[in-house]
Amino acid sequence: MVAPGTARRETESPPTAPVRAARGQLPMRARQFGTLIGLVALSGVLWILTPHFLTLSNLLNVAEQTSINAIVAVGMTFVILSGGIDLSVGSIVAVSGVALGMALRDEQPLALALLAALVTGSICGLLNGLLVSFGNLPPFIVTLGMMSIARGAALLITEGRPVSGFQPSFRLLATGRIGFIPAPVVATAIVYIAAHFVLTRTTFGRYVYAIGGNEEATRLSGVAVRFHKTMIYAVSGLMSAAAAIILTARLNSAQPIAGMMYELDAIAATVIGGTSLMGGEGTLGGTLVGALIMGVLRNGLNLLGVSSFLQQIVIGAVIVVAVLLDTVLKRKHRT
């Protein structure tokens, strides 16, 4: 879906340097390839173990199930690339979903309701960004606070109850198909293509890498670091809201308790996809593969009838092993 490995930058170079520093190309490619091989190998194993995995309907099923985490992970990738972290994505999913649900219940036009969700999510992200960049607070603390605030707001405005009773056409966002491809998968593809473009072809994208690579150097070379950092968190909030739209359509209901622990799934997808938690290194293609690995794993373990407790162990192990491989590969290429 997305061409992998075109975005590697020399992290130490100032942001005005050419986007593709030749020396940085190979390791990133190799690592991305590694993640992709992991996905293919995992699929191969599942294909051997169960006849239900490699069917068109199941693959579309996995793609649809992965869409929500994949979209949240786009925002997470932006934030982690910039050297930050966003723990509030799950709560932002909930509060934007609730905003969407309440607008729909009040029979507002669909476009307005969708806008309400996107604006709500962006505002939460914007607040995160302002506090991180202008308040000079650690992202961990700011987004931890927002995680609680947004969740509380979602519960408060709904009095803890799910919001439902929408016009039937709304559900088409989840159940509709374009050709044979489910609408959430198409939405995910569009989000990835757009975000990939932003990250690799715009100055904003370059600054995301630059800030994560060396914030001080970026600032000294005249980039409005605070402004761009604020926007990075706003993007994350926007992505959470986009995921909330799909989630709400899927469940045909907006739950104030939705999205719990989504932050961990999104961080996992990003990190499995090869993005460095230190910032400055990583691609969206990797994140997509990371999200797919998690989705395929959950799906496969379900198909195999593996106990849900064992599933948690396996998923945890995969996250650790993926990052371990990543680190080993990195070391190999550096020496």
Add this chain to the structure above:
Amino acid sequence: MKRALALVCVLLCVGCNREAAKSSGKPTVALVLKTLNHPFFVDMRRGAQEAADRLGVALQVQAAEREIDVEKQMQIVENMIQTGVQALCITPSGSREIVSALVKARDAKVPIVVVDTRVDAKAAADAGVHTETFVGSDNYQGGKLAGDYLVKVSGGRARVAILEGIPGHETGDSRLRGFRDAVGSAPSIAIVASQPANWERDQGFNVFQNMLQAHSDIDTVFACSDLMALGAVEAIRAAGKTGKIRVIGFDALEDAKKAIAAGAMDASVAQFPAEMGRVAVESAVKVIHGEKLPADINVKLELVTRDALK
């Protein structure tokens, strides 16, 4: 390269064998629970597994990591449909939300048996989802059981405090209605306070402590769940009134049974999750064989008292 070729060959062979092994003939039933980290659902699984073994059915039990995660539950249902299960038994994590998943089951022509928590009737009707049956206990009857017990032991004279569950939660509301209807027949039973303690033990403690401050003459507390009842037990102990206030709970948790045996609690309404699991699997098998089922299958409820524990 050679190695890669060999690998491909092996994969192909296994792939072929696998197709042959596919049709073993045993019908498969999926049981999708809210969670597997609550004793209630662990018991349900045990009952379901015993029935499955007895009837020669392959049972697939899955649950989301968190009880409230309907989206994960939906994913599990979608995945189960992919494996070609012949029937789906489900305890919905959200009465409305789960309907979207059930639509997918319907489209795949997988019959649905709902267990323990009802599917929202209107949402199901709107989506055109038909469920074969509902297997569960009648919470209203359970509340009534508790109310009738109070009328009997109090001689129709009591001052009652009620600890409610989360407002708007069907389970708690039904229990409450049943209890109120039962004690409504006794004119000398007065409900002096009724407040939510949100199913939680510590809130049960706090709320009941406040109630005792406001109404020192309370002689009975009915809690819509045992956790809240156990909280009230602690509040009573703190007030030095153990044994002077009747405590009636719901669920018959192990801790509650111990409290009843020790005399700190009086009664609790017991549900039988293992029985629900058994009936659910049996119902699923009947559906697979083309039998029609009643819309509701009630699983018994029982009042646990100190006499019953002996």
